[in-house]
Amino acid sequence: MALEPVTIQNNDPLIYFHGRWDRSPGTWWAGSGLKLNVKNFESLTLNLGPHTTTPLTSVGVSFDYGEFITANISEGPNPIPIPESFNKSPGTDNTVVRINVEGWQNNRMNLESITLNPECFVSSIYSFKSGVPIHWRLSVSCKLLHAMFSTIFVQCSISRVQGQFLPKGVDQAWPFLVGETFKAEHVVNAQPGAALSDIVSFGNEHGVSYQFFRTEDTGYFYTTDHNFTTPWNFARDIPAATHVVIHIGANDAAQNVTDAQFIQVYTDFVTRLRTIYQHQPIFVFTPWGWPNPDGTFGEYYVGDYQKIVDLRHASGDENVFLVNTTGWVTYADVFPAYAIFISSATYLSI
Incomplete structure (x- = not known):
């Protein structure tokens, strides 16, 4: 029997929102976004609502503080591509995922939920393996x-x-x-x-x-x-x-x-x-x-x-x-x- 993917809703306190988000919740201003701290990370899908920019908005995605890559997203499910350079072995360490809107216009990301791979665990963004809280903003x-x-x-x-x-x-x-x-x-x-x-x-x-x-x-x-x-x-x-x-x-x-x-x-x-x-x-x-x-x-x-x-x-x-x-x-x-x-x-x- 296949294991079910892990889905976290937009009101989950383990999602670290930064920047300006309205109540939908949706982004305003370039650079607004979110962060996740995930153990056993393999895949991520952003499920977006109707207030997302049409036909798409561009976001920057970074894994473990690596280079930001661009992903074009729109209303509905959006699987995020994982770069080949990211080669962490599943189950070994936590992965910090950072996502932010790139543009000064057409920059609205209306988050409904996030779907992650089965058997992953999401923890607080304040407990990275370095032991230093992300208190930098x-x-x-x-x-x-x-x-x-x-x-x-x-x-x-x-x-x-x-x-x-x-x-x-x-x-x-x-x-x-x-x-x-x-x-x-x-x-x-x-x-x-x-x-x-x-x-x-x-x-x-x-x-x-x-x-x-x-x-x-x-x-x-x-x-x-x-x-x-x-x-x-x-x-x-x-x-x-x-x-x-x-x-x-x-x-x-x-x-x-x-x-x-x-x-x-x-x-x-x-x-x-x-x-x-x-x-x-x-x-x-x-x-x-x-x-x-x-x-x-x-x-x-x-x-x-x-x-x-x-x-x-x-x-x-x-x-x-x-x-x-x-x-x-x-x-x-x-x-x-x-x-x-x-x-x-x-x-x-x-």
């Missing part, structure tokens, strides 16, 4: 990066953080690469073209100063089954961030947001972040600038980031620091080349 919201390597970075950044033009999307973007370097979890909330200011910008109905605090990314505006936003419960981010990195402003400049307006919205944003991340150091990154062939950089909001830091200090918040990132990206690295992400990740990983 990476999140980026067009901006925001929570990367945890016994710390977490929350980073607000320009649109390229989500890997808009890269073959594997966010899995090749610099926040993700930084997380991989430090063996961090990855939760990336990034949207190309969105400003920090809450304005319409390059197809985004809202800015990051609004959208970061919502479950949904700005793609909600173009959906028919979920054309609304809901507040994000930051208590679901377990564990909480320990460091905050903010790197944003290019799209505000492109939308002619004035220096005074930008300073105000940025300062208000940090003030609101402080209600969530009350004691964490905040690192304000200056722009990379627009690199030119002659080695110079086109800059925007020159001096404004220093003013923002000074305003925080004047309010009594001394735990805010300025980081000059000009020159991290050279003309040879320009967007959308993969090199730009390698360059930035290298600086952040030093």
Whole structure:
């Protein structure tokens, strides 16, 4: 008599959800996904519901922290291919399976259940054989990066953080690469073209100063089954961030947001972040600038980031620091080349 496969439902506490998931449950924002810790692992099928992107969405899948491979999934059962390079003998060790949506759009994975091979055992994601809990978390919201390597970075950044033009999307973007370097979890909330200011910008109905605090990314505006936003419960981010990195402003400049307006919205944003991340150091990154062939950089909001830091200090918040990132990206690295992400990740990983 054949043994029955193991099926776990979407409300099983042994599934470690990361990123932004709605109640369906379904993903929003590039990089959102899940993790499993499986003993005797041989096969996995994602069973997805009707809120999954049609005709498909692309996810990155990694086994035991190996390279992420792309799988295209859609509503219904989706057997996940196992790469030939993964050759662990059944029954010997636990396997960590990581799955996340790659894209900044068409990125909804509506999980109903997961089917695994017979005689496998699923255990907590906090009990890997290394004995070190996965307390590392990476999140980026067009901006925001929570990367945890016994710390977490929350980073607000320009649109390229989500890997808009890269073959594997966010899995090749610099926040993700930084997380991989430090063996961090990855939760990336990034949207190309969105400003920090809450304005319409390059197809985004809202800015990051609004959208970061919502479950949904700005793609909600173009959906028919979920054309609304809901507040994000930051208590679901377990564990909480320990460091905050903010790197944003290019799209505000492109939308002619004035220096005074930008300073105000940025300062208000940090003030609101402080209600969530009350004691964490905040690192304000200056722009990379627009690199030119002659080695110079086109800059925007020159001096404004220093003013923002000074305003925080004047309010009594001394735990805010300025980081000059000009020159991290050279003309040879320009967007959308993969090199730009390698360059930035290298600086952040030093």
